[in-house]
């Protein structure tokens with residue numbers, strides 16, 4: 001049975017932001033979704049209410065021990081005016097894995113996707129239509145029980161907010177542009193047995209210091225290496241990493257430290273469909289560096305919901321600054337971006353059945 005949610009419409013609709021100057025995650029829509037969880041009662045009282053600050057007891061567990069998770073996906077308006085989501089059931093699957101790791105209550109995929117559809121439907125006029133724009137959807141769950149003991153909470157809130165966003169790249173027309181990455185050999189993002197595969201804020205908090213130091217060295221992103229030896233490539237910033245060496249596309253396997261990106265899975269499926277060799281295997285930083293020095297590192301790119309595909313033009317390893325490919329946007333990165341973006345926004349046929357319509 002589909003979930004039903006109470007809807008309370010705002011009395012004070014906000015003006016919509018200028019679609020020409022939309023940034024990522026700055027403007028928020030008129031409403032939000034909220035649902036409560038109590039042990040013994042389960043998830044209950046799902047509702048769409050006017051967007052407003054949340055109130056929180058100062059002793060709420062999330063503020064002290066960080067029991068919280070989040071998700072991220074987008075709603076797009078197609079040229080024919082339809083509203084669609086990109087593979088939301090993949091996010092729903094990931095919620096289950098994250099919540100299980102964080103000792104947080106399970107959310108059924110039909111509840112997760114149903115809540116998103118209900119909110120996006122109410123906020124349909126907030127989905128920008130200009131090319132490169134979309135409605136970013138941010139579901140999150142946190143422990144709101146007031147207690148200072150360290151154990152899994154008995155009360156949680158599931159909230160969804162939406163933010164109209166512009167193109168990821170601050171270039172004319174939002175076209176793809178190549179970034180630079182710094183090979184991190186000191187700080188650690190995730191270790192096997194930890195929470196690297198879970199989408200949790202703590203992973204991000206722990207990554208800020210490395211990001212700041214990479215920025216100080218003139219790089220836009222950190223290339224995370226494995227926590228034990230710092231020799232294998234893992235992720236790029238908060239995105240999945242792909243390396244193209246001698247025609248083979250290589251990405252780190254999902255062994256507990258890698259966030260299983262929806263975009264990552266889609267890239268792999270598309271490459272297989274196109275007959276491009278793709279391997280989920282460990283790749284040594286030194287092999288990528290040698291390939292770069294010998295002119296065989298054809299491409300490096302990152303994948304994630306925000307940017308879709310983010311090409312890398314420069315790799316900084318110790319004191320070496322190495323050029324990837326010709327330093328610009330690679331051929332596969334461009335092709336993958338065009339295909340994924342086309343399917344997401346309805347400009348290309350969805351042959352793999354990835355999109356889900358919102359009525």
Ligand SMILES: *Cc1c(COP(=O)(O)O)cnc(C)c1O
Pocket residue numbers: 072199235237238239240259260261262263264303304305306
């Ligand atoms: C969200 C995220 C990604 C990308 O996942 P998508 O589902 O493709 O958006 C990759 N790495 C990390 C660490 C993430 O948090």
